[in-house]
Amino acid sequence: MAGVGWFTKLYGAGPAHLLAVVGCFALTTYSVVLIWGEPQVVRMAVWFAAAVVVHDLVLLPVCSLADRALAASLRSAPKARVPIVNHIRSPVLAAGLLFLVFFPGIVQQGTATHLAATGQDQQVYLGRWLALSGTFVAVSAVVYVLRSVIALRRSRSHNPSSVDEST
Template sequence: MGEFRRAYGAAPWHLLLLLGCFAVTGWIALRLAGEPTAGRMLLWFVGAAVAHDLVLFPAYASVDRALRGVLGRGGPPSALNHVRVPALGAGLLLLVYLPGVLGLGDGTYARATGLSPGAMVGRWLAVSAVLFAGSALLYVARRLSRRPR
């Protein structure tokens, strides 16, 4: 067992898990190969990867660097992580619901759900505010619990 770990670089369960992931990915690729929209899906996936690497990553890395400059590395608990986590949640929600938040595809959303998409901006802002408020409360609670008595 020790020799396998030295040769492979990880435990045997890691190799089994990785082979399982490759099997599932291959099965999905075979299922999508027969789809008439497979080319569009592949184009969207490649476009999303390129947009992330060339636009989004430099943008949020710059914002993170600016936050580190303003907040400092901080001691426990780090204020920086209490800004990063809700920002990540709000950003992911924005990406998932971006067409609705921007008011695009109103007819499609209304036909599919029977609801008006007009409230999506307010709901996204409310959820983002709750995420940041919860993180701020957690930060304050952690700071107060670590205060010397």
């Protein structure tokens, strides 16, 4: 797309990026218009602002420090054929996001309201979150083992002298 080079140079990204940003702003505007007349709009705005502050000032620095500590501890470990860091990050991120989304149900906050609204209690949230988190870890471990086996087989097929010939 040589014809949009001037646009990319001026804007800093391609036209698809601008279209996506405009679409996000349109969706946000539509959402605000929908909830503007609600009596709880101020409460929702306070919750949104608090979420932004907590994310930027608490969660992001804590996650960044934990990730740096993980990367530093893995740097001192023997070099593996397949890096393990993303196989640790992925299930932890998935479990953490699920915990944030379902936190009120997991800690059984608002039990009476939840029961009145759905007719069900919140007893299952903690167990299901733990089961999903365990599944994320197990799937990530299986993928890591499979990738390691494939990498080992590839290295042996490309370098036959590394195969043990003592048998």
